[in-house]
Amino acid sequence: MLIKNGKVIIFEENDVKVKESDIEVENNIIKKIAKSIEPDINEKIIDATGKVVMPGLINTHAHIAMSIFRGTFEGCNLYTWLNEKIWPIEAKLTKEDVYNASMLSILEMISTGTTCVNDHYFMSEEIRKALEESKLRAMITRVLMDTDGEEASKKRIEEFVDLYESRDETNELITYSVSPHGLYTCSGKLLKEARELAIKYNLPIHTHFLESIDEIEDIKRMHGEEASKVLKKYFSEIHTILAHGVKLNDEDVEILKTMNCSIAHNPISNFRLGCKIADVTKYLQNGINVALGTDGQGSGNNLDMFETMKIAALAQGGIHENEARIDSKEVIKMATINGAKLLGIDKKVGSIEEGKNADIIIVDISKKLDNIKMIPNNDIISNLVYNTEGRNVDTTIVNGEILMENREIKFIKIEEILKRFS
Ligand SMILES: [Zn+2]
Structure with missing residues (x-):
């Protein structure tokens, strides 16, 4: 060609x-x-x-089956949105729903210039089927959490292992991550299990991290120390993908600098759920790799990475008054090569x-x-x-x-x- x-x-x-x-x-x-x-x-x-x-373009954090939630539940904070709106409906989704909703998102991505997506969901055999048929590049997973008890958690881990073990090794377009949902929805025991899976299969960790203000105290209560310290305790040397990272203080930045991690910045989702905005200018100045994502359409509205680039660039002007901040050249890199670095595929694409x-x-x-x-x-x-x-x-x-x-x-x-x- x-x-x-x-x-x-x-x-x-x-x-x-x-x-x-x-x-x-x-x-x-x-x-x-x-x-x-x-x-x-x-x-x-x-x-x-x-x-x-x-x-x-590389979308580094999405839940592609969430296209069915487009245009729903405006004005909630993250906890209300998850606990009262999203999770009760997700519990009723069928395999067919997940497949169809994923296909709709894949159409949205191909037609808006996204060539690779980092997904975070469940019933992922259906997502994989949709991706294989459409020939898009992706990282997929089966999300883990244990707020609803040991049995449910065990089942999720089994589903992840089944998903990974049933992979087509000849398909280099689809790779995998181990995905604890977040530090506020996973016990220390589960984080340790996630760590062991990541080491056993040599896969990255992909988790939500300090997306909202409520997490800060919840994580301290659950794990006995601050979020970044918990992260470092379990995943210190593991390639880790952190979705959001909105609420990082200076100490968090210092800790993350010592880790093998990247941040998937999802500005539109953060604005919509009233989470404020990550100071990605500061993270980049500190040498932390930052890439862009849309999150699912329930919070991010759509998967148009051009829209995300624009909002990512403009949002920094909302927190940096008369100061240097990221420009359009930096943002183009965040949507491409930084995303490839985040996924560990920058020698191949980006x-x-x-x-x-x-x-x-x-x-x-x-x-x-x-x-x-x-x-x-x-x-x-x-x-x-x-x-x-x-x-x-x-x-x-x-x-x-x-x-x-x-x-x-x-x-x-x-x-x-x-x-x-x-
Ligand atoms: Zn998310």
Whole structure:
């Protein structure tokens, strides 16, 4: 495959640059990036003239089956939302619900430029089935918790082991994490079991961490010390993915700096649940890797990572008055290469580089009424963050396979999926 004449987003010497180039993809690998590459006979050519070619977006924290909760339960805090609204309904979900809702989210991701998602849910065989059919890249899991007793917890661990043991080892697109729900919903015993599973299978931990103010005291009460100390006690040397990290104080930042961890920042979900906002400028300044996520649609509204990039950039202006804060170049990296680092796959994806797997999206920035917000296009990177929407994505490629071309989805029957929803 040869992608011709695009404005390619390249990460170079800590900078983000736009370069007019062709990209040649052989099988699933980016083979060559250069000007005026001559096509081979029978090579598929994608004309990207007037379009941006960039690394696929990586959504580092989501619950894709939660598309069914879109537009519900506004104005709750996290605890009320989980305990009184979400969990009672989730207890009644069928496998079919989880499959259909996941498929709807996958359509949303492919059509808005996400090429990889880090999911956190249950009935994950259904989620895996949907992902395999649609050929998206993902990390999946079976969430663990034990607030409802030992038996229920044991069953969840068994389900996780079944999920992992039944994996298709030839499918390199799907990887796994061990996922204690959060420190306020898991006992020390369960955190220890999660640690043992992560070591046994050599998998990362993916957990909610200090998302809301209520957790701070609850975790102290349950575990006898502050959240970061609990985290360090169980997962000190383990690759750990922390969703949210809104409520980190300076001591927490110092502790996290000593760990092998990244933060998945979900600004829209945090705003919607009234959790305030993480000071990700400070985390990044302290050398902690921060990437972006949407959370599930119940709290994050949608899976459009362009919207998340914009809100992530703007929100820092709400806490940093007259101070340096993240800019659009930093935000593009948070949505791509930082996400790949968070998942431990940055040698494979997250940037457009020769030798990496071809997870690429093409964004239409051509001069037309639909793109009026981008004109004049004084700064492509700024426009990508502040004035681009998921629906501007024209083509989505994962591992060298075209999942959407000119907004035509390849492996999913859209009408079949849409008719299952109101
Ligand atoms: Zn979440």
